[in-house]
Amino acid sequence: MIEDKNQQRTDLGTLGEFGLIDHLTKNFKINHESTVKGIGDDAAVLDFKKKIVVTTDLLVEGVHFDLSYMPLKHLGYKSVIVNLSDVFAMNATATQITVSIAVSNRFPLEALEEIYAGIETAAKIYNIDVIGGDTTSSNKGLLISVTALGEVDNEVYRSGAKPNDLLVVSGDLGGAYMGLQVLEREKEVFKVNPNNQPDLDAYTYIIERQLKPEARKDIVKLLKDLDVKPTSMIDISDGLSSEIMHICKQSKVGCDLYEAKIPLDPQVISTCEEFNIDSTTVALNGGEDYELLMTISQEDYPKIKANPNLTVIGYMTESSAGMHLVTRAETKIPIKAQGWKNFDE
Amino acid sequence: MIEDKNQQRTDLGTLGEFGLIDHLTKNFKINHESTVKGIGDDAAVLDFKKKIVVTTDLLVEGVHFDLSYMPLKHLGYKSVIVNLSDVFAMNATATQITVSIAVSNRFPLEALEEIYAGIETAAKIYNIDVIGGDTTSSNKGLLISVTALGEVDNEVYRSGAKPNDLLVVSGDLGGAYMGLQVLEREKEVFKVNPNNQPDLDAYTYIIERQLKPEARKDIVKLLKDLDVKPTSMIDISDGLSSEIMHICKQSKVGCDLYEAKIPLDPQVISTCEEFNIDSTTVALNGGEDYELLMTISQEDYPKIKANPNLTVIGYMTESSAGMHLVTRAETKIPIKAQGWKNFDE
Numbered sequence: 134m135i136e137d138k139n140q141q142r143t144d145l146g147t148l149g150e151f152g153l154i155d156h157l158t159k160n161f162k163i164n165h166e167s168t169v170k171g172i173g174d175d176a177a178v179l180d181f182k183k184k185i186v187v188t189t190d191l192l193v194e195g196v197h198f199d200l201s202y203m204p205l206k207h208l209g210y211k212s213v214i215v216n217l218s219d220v221f222a223m224n225a226t227a228t229q230i231t232v233s234i235a236v237s238n239r240f241p242l243e244a245l246e247e248i249y250a251g252i253e254t255a256a257k258i259y260n261i262d263v264i265g266g267d268t269t270s271s272n273k274g275l276l277i278s279v280t281a282l283g284e285v286d287n288e289v290y291r292s293g294a295k296p297n298d299l300l301v302v303s304g305d306l307g308g309a310y311m312g313l314q315v316l317e318r319e320k321e322v323f324k325v326n327p328n329n330q331p332d333l334d335a336y337t338y339i340i341e342r343q344l345k346p347e348a349r350k351d352i353v354k355l356l357k358d359l360d361v362k363p364t365s366m367i368d369i370s371d372g373l374s375s376e377i378m379h380i381c382k383q384s385k386v387g388c389d390l391y392e393a394k395i396p397l398d399p400q401v402i403s404t405c406e407e408f409n410i411d412s413t414t415v416a417l418n419g420g421e422d423y424e425l426l427m428t429i430s431q432e433d434y435p436k437i438k439a440n441p442n443l444t445v446i447g448y449m450t451e452s453s454a455g456m457h458l459v460t461r462a463e464t465k466i467p468i469k470a471q472g473w474k475n476f477d478e
Numbered sequence: 479m480i481e482d483k484n485q486q487r488t489d490l491g492t493l494g495e496f497g498l499i500d501h502l503t504k505n506f507k508i509n510h511e512s513t514v515k516g517i518g519d520d521a522a523v524l525d526f527k528k529k530i531v532v533t534t535d536l537l538v539e540g541v542h543f544d545l546s547y548m549p550l551k552h553l554g555y556k557s558v559i560v561n562l563s564d565v566f567a568m569n570a571t572a573t574q575i576t577v578s579i580a581v582s583n584r585f586p587l588e589a590l591e592e593i594y595a596g597i598e599t600a601a602k603i604y605n606i607d608v609i610g611g612d613t614t615s616s617n618k619g620l621l622i623s624v625t626a627l628g629e630v631d632n633e634v635y636r637s638g639a640k641p642n643d644l645l646v647v648s649g650d651l652g653g654a655y656m657g658l659q660v661l662e663r664e665k666e667v668f669k670v671n672p673n674n675q676p677d678l679d680a681y682t683y684i685i686e687r688q689l690k691p692e693a694r695k696d697i698v699k700l701l702k703d704l705d706v707k708p709t710s711m712i713d714i715s716d717g718l719s720s721e722i723m724h725i726c727k728q729s730k731v732g733c734d735l736y737e738a739k740i741p742l743d744p745q746v747i748s749t750c751e752e753f754n755i756d757s758t759t760v761a762l763n764g765g766e767d768y769e770l771l772m773t774i775s776q777e778d779y780p781k782i783k784a785n786p787n788l789t790v791i792g793y794m795t796e797s798s799a800g801m802h803l804v805t806r807a808e809t810k811i812p813i814k815a816q817g818w819k820n821f822d823e
Contacts, residue, residue: 176533188521410780
C-alpha cells in the first residue's frame with residue numbers, strides 16, 4: 134500500500150559481500166571517544182572509562198513487522214530504537230550499536246539502502262556509533278539483529294523496588310498497539326480494493342507510535358536533572374502488566390496499579406471506542422510503547438510531581454499482598470501478564 | 479541422517495517467552511569479574527578495566543548450515559566459535575557473548591535445548607560468560623545471531639602489515655571445506671538410500687573441521703608467550719585468498735604467497751584427490767577453517783620458526799608489486815578472492 138512501483142532494483146549479488154557492507158555503511162560517522170575502531174576489522178575496538186551495558190534484540194519479518202505497511206526506512210529506525218530503549222531502561226547513555234541483517238534475494242540493494250538510511254537517521258538523532266555488523270542472505274524474509282552498548286554511572290535494575298515506592302510511567306500507553314490495529318484493518322481494506330486511498334488523519338499519532346517509535350533518552354536525562362535515581366526501571370516493550378510483573382518478581386514486592394491513573398492519549402481512547410476494545414486492556418497488554426516504567430522512593434515525589442512526562446500510576450506493596458489492578462469501580466483484580474507470546478499461533 | 483526419531487517433543491509455546499529464556503539459560507554461570515550483571519534485566523552490565531572488542535555474526539539455516547547433517551548441539555557450539563575466532567583475530571581475550579535465536583514452531587523445545595547445550599559447552603571450554611540474548615519465533619527456519627566481547631591490551635588490526643613482513647598461518651587449511659563436500663555427498667547418497675550406513679572413518683578430521691570447528695584461543699596465548707605481536711591479523715572464515723586481500727588492501731601492501739608452503743592435512747590432500755579437486759584452490763577459497771592469518775616482522779622469525787602451530791607461507795611486498803601466488807612450478811599467478819558470495823545463487 135505504500136510501495137513505490139517505479140523504484141530502481143539492483144541485485145544484491147552485484148556488489149559481493151564485502152562491497153555490500155562497505156556500500157551500506159560508508160556514511161556512518163564515529164562520534165564517541167570510546168569508539169577506537171568501528172566497522173572494518175574482525176571486531177570493533179572500544180575503550181570505556183566506566184561501566185557499560187549490552188543488550189540485543191531480533192526483529193523478524195512476519196513476527197515483529199509486516200512489510201505491507203512498514204516502510205523499510207522506518208523498520209531500520211525501529212530496529213535501533215527497540216534496543217536503545219533497553220539501554221535507557223538501565224539508566225545508561227547509549228553509545229554504540231552493531232547491526233546484522235539476513236535478507237532474501239527478493240530484496241534489491243535499494244531495499245537494504247532504505248533500511249540502513251533508517252538506521253543512520255536513528256544513529257544521528259540518538260548520537261550512536263554504528264561499529265559493526267553482518268549482512269547475509271536468508272532463504273526467506275528479512276531479519277534484523279541489533280546489539281546496543283551504552284555507558285552507565287548508576288545502573289538501575291528491575292530488582293530494586295521497595296514496598297511503598299511509587300510506580301511511575303513516562304508518556305502514554307496503548308498507542309503502538311492501536312496503531313497496529315488501524316494498519317491491519319487498512320491492509321484488509323487494501324486487499325479488497327487496492328485503489329482505495331485510506332484517510333488516516335485521525336490516527337496519525339498512534340500510527341507513528343507503531344511505525345516510528347522513539348526511545349526515552351530524554352527521560353534518563355530528565356531523571357538526572359531532577360536528581361532522581363529510580364529504585365527500579367524497565368522499558369515497556371511487552372505491555373504494562375508484563376513489565377510490572379517483571380519488577381515485582383525481581384524486586385520481591387507486590388503492587389497496586391490504579392486503572393484511572395494510566396495515561397492514555399485521546400486518540401487511543403477514541404480508537405478503542407471505534408474498535409470496541411477496552412483501553413485499559415490495551416494499555417496493560419498492548420506493548421511496543423517503549424516508554425519507561427520505574428519505581429521511585431516517596432521522598433522523590435516532590436521532584437517529579439509537576440512533570441508532564443511522568444505519571445504516578447500506583448505504588449508497590451509487600452510481596453504477600455500480590456499484584457492488583459484497582460479499577461475505576463475500586464474493585465481489585467489480579468494482574469496477569471499476556472504480553473507477546475511469539476510461539477503461540 | 480542423524481535425526482533421532484524417538485526424541486521427546488515439547489511445543490515451544492508451553493513455556494511462554496520469558497519462561498523459555500529462563501529455562502534455556504538456567505545453567506549458565508558467570509565467571510568473569512567484568513560481568514556485573516548477566517541475563518535477566520533490560521541489558522547486561524559490564525565493567526572492564528581495559529579496552530574491549532565487539533564482533534557479531536549471523537548463522538542462517540540453508541545458507542550457513544544444513545540441519546540434515548549438522549547436529550543442533552554442534553550448531554550451537556559453532557555459532558559461538560565463529561564469533562570467538564573474530565575476537566582472537568584482534569589479539570584479544572574473549573569474555574562474554576549474547577545469543578539471539580529465531581526459530582520456527584516446527585522445532586520442539588528439545589531442539590532449542592540441544593542448541594543451548596552446544597553454546598554452554600563452548601562457553602565452558604572457552605571460559606565465556608553468556609550475558610544476554612533474545613529468543614523469538616520465525617516463519618521459517620532457524621537463525622542464530624551471536625555478539626562476542628573480549629578484553630584486549632594490544633589489539634592487532636588488519637592494517638598494520640609492512641613490506642618484508644612474513645605471512646604466517648596457524649594450523650592447516652581446506653579441511654572444513656572438504657568436510658562439507660563429504661557431508662554433501664553423503665546427503666545425496668542418503669536421499670537415494672536412507673538405509674545406507676556411511677563409513678566416514680577416512681574423513682573424521684575434515685568432518686570435525688566442518689561440524690565442530692575450534693577457534694585459536696591457544697594462538698593468542700602462544701604469541702604472548704613467545705613475545706610476538708603480529709603486525710596484522712585476521713581469521714580465516716572466507717578462505718585464504720580473501721583474507722590475504724583484506725590484509726593487503728587495509729595495510730596497503732602486496733604479497734607473495736608460496737603454494738608449496740600452504741599447510742594441508744593429509745586427509746585434505748587424499749580427499750581432494752578422491753574428489754578430483756585441486757587442494758591449493760580449496761585452501762585459497764574454501765573458508766570456515768577459523769585459523770589465524772597474520773603478518774610478523776622478520777625480526778620475530780626466530781621466535782616462531784620451531785613452532786608446529788605456525789607456518790610461514792609467504793611475505794609482504796610493496797603495494798605496487800601486487801598480490802601473487804608463487805606456484806610449485808615457480809610461476810606467479812595473481813591472487814583473486816572468491817570467498818563466500820552469499821548473494822549469488
